[in-house]
Amino acid sequence: xxxxxxxxxxxxxxxxxxxxxxxxxxxxxxxxxxxxxxxxxxxxxxxxxxxxxxxxxxxxxxxxxxxxxxxxxxxxxxxxxxxxxxxxxxxxxxxxxxxxxxxxxxxxxxxxxxxxxxxxxxxxxxxxxxxxxxxxxxxxxxxxxxxxxxxxxxxxxxxxxxxxxxxxxxxxxxxxxxxxxxxxxxxxxxxxxxxxxxxxxxxxxxxx
Numbered sequence: 001x002x003x004x005x006x007x008x009x010x011x012x013x014x015x016x017x018x019x020x021x022x023x024x025x026x027x028x029x030x031x032x033x034x035x036x037x038x039x040x041x042x043x044x045x046x047x048x049x050x051x052x053x054x055x056x057x058x059x060x061x062x063x064x065x066x067x068x069x070x071x072x073x074x075x076x077x078x079x080x081x082x083x084x085x086x087x088x089x090x091x092x093x094x095x096x097x098x099x100x101x102x103x104x105x106x107x108x109x110x111x112x113x114x115x116x117x118x119x120x121x122x123x124x125x126x127x128x129x130x131x132x133x134x135x136x137x138x139x140x141x142x143x144x145x146x147x148x149x150x151x152x153x154x155x156x157x158x159x160x161x162x163x164x165x166x167x168x169x170x171x172x173x174x175x176x177x178x179x180x181x182x183x184x185x186x187x188x189x190x191x192x193x194x195x196x197x198x199x200x201x202x203x204x205x206x207x208x
Contacts, residue, residue, distance in 0.1 A: 001052050001054075002052065002080050002083055003050050003051055003052045004029055004053060004056065004078050004080050005029060005030045005048040005049070006048045006049050006050075006051045007028040007030040007043065007044040007046075007073060008026075008028045009027050009028070009056065009059050009060065010025075010026050011024070011026070011063040011065065013201065014069070014202075015200050015202030016115075016200055016201070017115050017142055017198070018169055018196075019096065020198070022067055024067040024068065024096075025060050025065045025067070025068045026068075027056060027060065027070050027071070028041070028044055028072060028073065029044075029070065029075040029077070029078055029081060030044055030045075030046065030047055030048025030073055031044070031045065031047075031048070031077050031078070032045055032100070033102060033103070034119070034123075034125045036119065036123040037122060037123055037148075038122075038123065038175045038176075038178065041072075044072055044073040053083060053084050053087060056084060057088070057091070066092070067094045068088050068093045068096070069095075069096040069098060070088075070095070070096070070098070071097075072098070072099075072100075074099065074100050074102070074103065075097065075098070076097075076099055076104075076105075076108075077103065082107050082108065082109075085112050086109055089112065094113070095112045096114075096115060097113070098117070099116055100128065101116045101118055101119070101128070101129045101130060101133055102119075102129060104132070104133065104136075105133045105137075108136065113140050113141060113142070114136075114137065114138075114141040115141070115144060116142070116143050116144065117144045117145075117146065118143060118156070118159060119146075120145055120148065120151075120152035120155050121151055121152060121155055122149055122151065122152050134163060139167070141168065141169075142169040142171065143165060144170075145172050145173070146173050146174075147172055147174050147179050148175045148178055148179055149178075152179075153172070153184065153187050156172060157191060157193060160193070166194050170196065171196050171198035172184060172193075172195050172198065173198045173199070173200065174197075176200055181197065185197050
């Protein structure tokens with residue numbers, strides 16, 4: 001029996017990415033290989049409940065959304081996450097994968113929309129991104145930089161420019177209550193950087 005260690009399964013609005021505001025079913029896997037300074041889901045570090053993939057699929061089917069996100073923690077730490085992604089696609093769901101970019105994307109099905117976090121220095125995990133993952137991106141995938149300060153902004157700006165990533169959807173997201181969104185917006189405008197300022201809608205609305 002194929003299973004995954006699950007932290008929680010719930011239904012809410014998408015808070016980030018280009019899908020922000022859309023109803024979505026979230027499957028949060030337990031465990032993470034990184035320890036970012038600003039992490040807001042530290043509870044997912046703890047061991048979760050081992051649940052059969054068939055049972056996970058049945059739980060997802062209880063909710064009305066056709067959009068499903070696999071998140072964590074870091075979902076790609078668990079090998080069977082690929083099997084779950086494949087089964088969700090087979091049932092006709094639009095599938096998002098939120099990943100911290102430190103583990104290979106090679107086996108992720110091409111139809112999955114990957115939202116890849118590239119860690120900036122203030123996270124304490126600035127060297128964690130697996131650069132070969134850029135080879136597995138499609139035009140439907142998205143990149144996210146979580147910005148804590150000016151140093152993070154400069155890092156993200158130069159990463160985007162040096163790797164010629166402006167053809168992708170790129171989010172610059174200010175750390176909640178640490179980085180002023182209006183200040184980040186000003187930097188983006190002054191540099192004429194073609195990225196999206198992304199606020200965490202679920203925090204603004206006080207959603208799960």
